[in-house]
Amino acid sequence: MRRYSAFAIAREAARYHTGWERAWKSPKPKKKYDVVIVGAGGHGLATAYYLGKNFGITNVAIIEKGWLGGGNTGRNTTIIRSNYLQDPSAAIYEKARSLYETMSQDLNYNVMFSPRGVMMLAQTEHEVRGYERTAHANALQGVKTEFISPQRVKELVPIMNINGPRYPVLGALWQERAGTARHDAVAWGYARACSDMGMDIIQKCEVTGVRQANGVVTGVDTTHGQIDCDKLAMVVAGNAGHLADMAGFRLPMESVALQALVSEPIKPCIDVVVMANTVHGYMSQSDKGELVIGGGTDGFNNYTQRGSFHHVEETVRALVETFPIISRLKMLRQWGGIVDVTGDRSPIIGKTPLGNCFINCGWGTGGFKSIPGSGWAMAETVAKGEPGSLAAEFGLNRFSEGRFIDESVAAGVAH
Amino acid sequence: MLILECPYCGVMADETDLHGGGEAHLKRFGPGSSDDDFETYLFHRKNPKGVHFERWRHVSGCGKWFHAARNTMTLEVYGTYPAQTYEPPKDLVAKIKKKHPEWGGYE
Numbered sequence: 001m002r003r004y005s006a007f008a009i010a011r012e013a014a015r016y017h018t019g020w021e022r023a024w025k026s027p028k029p030k031k032k033y034d035v036v037i038v039g040a041g042g043h044g045l046a047t048a049y050y051l052g053k054n055f056g057i058t059n060v061a062i063i064e065k066g067w068l069g070g071g072n073t074g075r076n077t078t079i080i081r082s083n084y085l086q087d088p089s090a091a092i093y094e095k096a097r098s099l100y101e102t103m104s105q106d107l108n109y110n111v112m113f114s115p116r117g118v119m120m121l122a123q124t125e126h127e128v129r130g131y132e133r134t135a136h137a138n139a140l141q142g143v144k145t146e147f148i149s150p151q152r153v154k155e156l157v158p159i160m161n162i163n164g165p166r167y168p169v170l171g172a173l174w175q176e177r178a179g180t181a182r183h184d185a186v187a188w189g190y191a192r193a194c195s196d197m198g199m200d201i202i203q204k205c206e207v208t209g210v211r212q213a214n215g216v217v218t219g220v221d222t223t224h225g226q227i228d229c230d231k232l233a234m235v236v237a238g239n240a241g242h243l244a245d246m247a248g249f250r251l252p253m254e255s256v257a258l259q260a261l262v263s264e265p266i267k268p269c270i271d272v273v274v275m276a277n278t279v280h281g282y283m284s285q286s287d288k289g290e291l292v293i294g295g296g297t298d299g300f301n302n303y304t305q306r307g308s309f310h311h312v313e314e315t316v317r318a319l320v321e322t323f324p325i326i327s328r329l330k331m332l333r334q335w336g337g338i339v340d341v342t343g344d345r346s347p348i349i350g351k352t353p354l355g356n357c358f359i360n361c362g363w364g365t366g367g368f369k370s371i372p373g374s375g376w377a378m379a380e381t382v383a384k385g386e387p388g389s390l391a392a393e394f395g396l397n398r399f400s401e402g403r404f405i406d407e408s409v410a411a412g413v414a415h
Numbered sequence: 416m417l418i419l420e421c422p423y424c425g426v427m428a429d430e431t432d433l434h435g436g437g438e439a440h441l442k443r444f445g446p447g448s449s450d451d452d453f454e455t456y457l458f459h460r461k462n463p464k465g466v467h468f469e470r471w472r473h474v475s476g477c478g479k480w481f482h483a484a485r486n487t488m489t490l491e492v493y494g495t496y497p498a499q500t501y502e503p504p505k506d507l508v509a510k511i512k513k514k515h516p517e518w519g520g521y522e
Contacts, residue, residue, distance in 0.1 A: 252458030254437070255487075299435040300417070301487045303464050309416060311432050343458035403491040410488040 003108050003198040011103045024068075024195035026190035029202050029227050035382060036220060036229035038207050038243060038244045039236035040064035042073040042183075042368065043360055045190035045201075046375020047235050047382065049107075052197040055383035058079045060199040061229075065206035065224060069187025072237045075305075075337035076368040077260050077294040079273050079284065080144065081118040081178035083145045085134045086407045088393035089346065090141040093366075095390060096373030100181055103372060106152075109189030114288070116272050118178035118185040119156065121149075123167035123278040131173035138175075138365060145175045159269050159323050166321065167278050180273060180284055183368055190343070192373075210247040210357075217247070217357045232357045232402030233382050238303070238338030240361035249353045250398045252343040253362050259307030261315075261334040263326070274322070281318035291326065293319060297339065297365065339364050349377055350387045350395035360380050422495045424477040436470030439482045440502055463489055465471075466511055466518055468503055471495075484511060 002008065012019050017143040035051060037044045040062045051057045059088055064070075080100055099106075100113045122128040131147055138145040150162045150169045162169035191201055203226065209221035210232070219228035234243050244251045265288050275282035282294045295315045296397035298308050312334060320327045342348060347370070349360045360378040363370060377390035387395060393405060417430040423522050426432075435500050438460050441501075444452040461467070482500070484493040484507055494507045508521050 239464075241460075242464055250455075250459045251462075252454075252460070254460050254462045299430075300469065300485075301462060301467055303487050304492070308430060346484055399458045400450055 001192065004110075005024065023192040024201055026203065027200045029061060029063070029200060029205070029222070029224050032219075032228040033058040033166060033200070034229070035198050036060075036227055037062045037235055038220070038235045039071075039234070039320060040068045040191070040201055041188075041235070041237060042069065042187050042190065042276065042317065042371035043237070043363070043374050043378070044186055044233075044235035045069075045194055046198055046371050047233055047378040048152045048194045048375075049197075050376050050379035052194065052199065053382060054379055057383060058197045058199055060194070061227060062194065062199060063201060063205045063207065063220070063227070065200045065223075066202070067203050068201065069184055072337040073187045073371075074184055074366055075281070075335055076183055076294050076370060077261065077284070078111070078180040078183045078286075078297065079118060079178075079275075079294075080181055080283070081116070081175050081273075082143050082369070083120070083134060083138055083173055083175045083178065084143075084407060085137050087137045088405050089407045090143050091137065092373045092390050092394075093370055093376060094141070094143050094373075095376060096370045097178065098331050099372035100331050101177075103181075103189065105187070107189035107193050109185060109192055111189050113179065113181040113186040115165075115177045115179040116274065116284075117156070117176045117411065118273040119153065120155070120173040121169050121274065121276045122147075122171045122173070122266065122276070123169060123276065125170070127278060128170050130190065131171070134173055139366060143175075144177060146268070147176045148172050153328045156272055157270055157274055161322060161324050164321055178273070180286075185214060186368075186371055195331040207243065207246070210243075212248070212354065216355045230356065231382055233352075233360065233378065234352075234357065235360045235378065237340055237361065237363060237367055240340050240359070244352075244359070245267045247352070247354060247357060251348070251361065251396075252342075253340045253348075254301055255303055255340050256297045256300070257302040257304060257307045257336045258339045258365050259293065259295040259311060259334060259336040261293050261331050262286070262290040263293070264332050266291070266329065270323075276318060276322050279318035279321060281315045281322065283319055283323070290332065291329065292294055293331075297341070303338055305336045305338055307334075339367070341365075343399055344406065346405035346407050347374070347394055348396050349391040350397075352396065356385075367402055417490065417492070419471060419480070419483050419492060420495050421473045421476055422497050423479045424473065424475070424482050426476050428473055428476055432473065432475035434472045434474045436472055436480065439468040439470045466493070466515065470498070470522065
C-alpha cells in the first residue's frame with residue numbers, strides 16, 4: 001500500500017494522478033479462512049483491523065451483502081461522545097473516542113475527526129440533576145465532562161435561544177473532546193488498512209445460511225458459494241436477529257427505523273454538537289455547511305430504511321424552537337437506517353450458544369461513536385475466545401442473569 | 416404514514432393517533448417458571464422480516480388495545496382484530512398465506 005502524504009499528492013500532481021492505486025482489493029472468496037466476519041460496516045471492519053493489528057490474525061474475510069459502509073455506518077449523524085453514566089458504557093465509548101483521536105494517523109487515512117465538543121442541554125430540573133450526576137460519574141471514570149451554566153451555553157452557541165417559552169435552557173453537560181468524524185472515511189480507512197494486511201473484503205455477498213456440526217460453526221453459505229471458517233463473527237446492524245435466526249438462536253432485540261436529515265448548506269453558524277433531549281432534536285453543522293439533524297425512531301418494527309414523516313416534523317419543530325434563525329431553511333435530504341434495539345438498550349458483544357461463533361450487535365442508535373472501541377473489544381473476544389474487560393459486561397447472558405446495563409445507550413432518542 | 420383501522424370504533428387512525436405495543440400473543444411466564452422461559456417472555460422477540468403480528472393502542476381515540484397484522488418489509492397492513500384472543504383469526508392468517516405462499520404461517 002502506498003501511503004497517503006503531502007509528498008504523495010505532489011508526486012501524483014506531477015504525473016497527472018496516474019499513480020493512485022485502489023484503496024482496497026475486491027478478491028474472490030477463498031475456500032476457508034481463520035475468521036469470517038459478517039458485515040463490512042464500521043464495526044465489522046474495525047473488528048477485522050484490530051484482529052490483525054492486536055492479535056496478528058490476518059487470514060480473515062469480511063463479507064457484506066451490500067456495499068462497504070452502506071448500512072448504518074453511512075446513515076448516522078457522525079456524533080462521537082462518551083459521557084455515559086454507567087461504568088461499562090463509559091469505558092467502551094471512551095476507548096472508542098480516544099481511538100478516534102489518533103485514527104487518521106493510525107490508518108493513514110483522514111477520517112476528519114473534529115473534537116468540536118458535544119453539549120447536551122438540560123431543560124428540566126430532572127435533566128439538571130441527571131446530568132450533574134453524569135458529570136460526577138464521568139469524573140470518577142476518567143471521562144472529562146463538566147456541567148455548564150446557561151450563560152456558558154450561550155457563549156458557545158450564540159444562535160441558541162436559551163430563554164424559550166416552553167423549556168428554557170437550565171444548563172448543559174459539556175464534553176469538550178467529543179465531536180464528529182467523517183463517517184464514510186472511517187469505513188474506507190479501516191477497509192484500506194485491512195486489505196493492506198491481506199484480508200479479503202467481499203462485497204455484494206449475502207449470507208444465506210450458517211453451517212454447523214456438533215454445536216460449532218463450520219462455515220457460511222453465501223450468494224458466492226460456501227465459505228468455511230474456524231471462527232465466525234456476526235457484526236451486523238439491522239439484520240442481527242435475522243442472521244441469528246439462520247444460526248438457530250434468538251436475540252433479545254427488535255429492529256426499528258431511525259432517521260436523519262440535512263438542511264441546505266449555509267455559512268458556519270454553529271461549531272459544536274447540540275443535543276436537546278427534552279424537546280428531542282440534535283444538530284451539528286457539517287464541513288459542507290449543511291445542518292445535520294437527527295430524528296427519532298419509529299415505535300414499531302420496520303426493515304424498510306425509511307422513517308415516518310411525523311418524526312421529521314417533531315424534530316424540526318424542536319430545533320426551530322431552540323435555534324430560531326433556522327426557521328426559513330429548507331431541508332435537502334432525509335434518510336433512514338435500521339437499528340437493532342435490545343431489551344436494556346445496551347449493545348451485545350460476546351459469545352453465542354455456538355462455541356466458535358461470536359456476536360457484536362444491538363448498538364441501537366449509538367453505533368457510529370463506538371466503532372473503534374467496539375472493534376477493539378470484539379477482536380479481543382474473537383481472538384481469545386473469551387470477552388476481555390471492555391466487553392465482559394455486554395454478554396448475551398446478561399438477559400438471563402438479570403445484569404442489565406441500565407443506560408438507555410440506544411434509547412431511540414438523541415445519539 | 417401507517418394507517419390502521421381500529422376494530423372497536425372503526426376509525427381509520429394514522430400512526431400519530433396510535434401507540435405501538437410490540438409483539439402480539441406473547442406467552443406469559445410468571446413466578447415459578449424456569450429462567451429460560453422467563454428470559455424468553457421478557458426479552459426475546461420474533462422481530463421477523465415480513466409478516467408480523469403486533470399490539471397497538473388507539474391512544475388518541477377510543478383508548479383501547481387491539482392487534483394488527485403488518486409486513487415489516489413493505490409496511491403493508493393485512494388487517495386488525497380485537498385484543499381478546501390468544502392467536503390471530505384464522506381467516507386473516509389464510510388471507511396472508513394466500514398472498515404470500517412462501518410465508519411459514521403463524522407459529
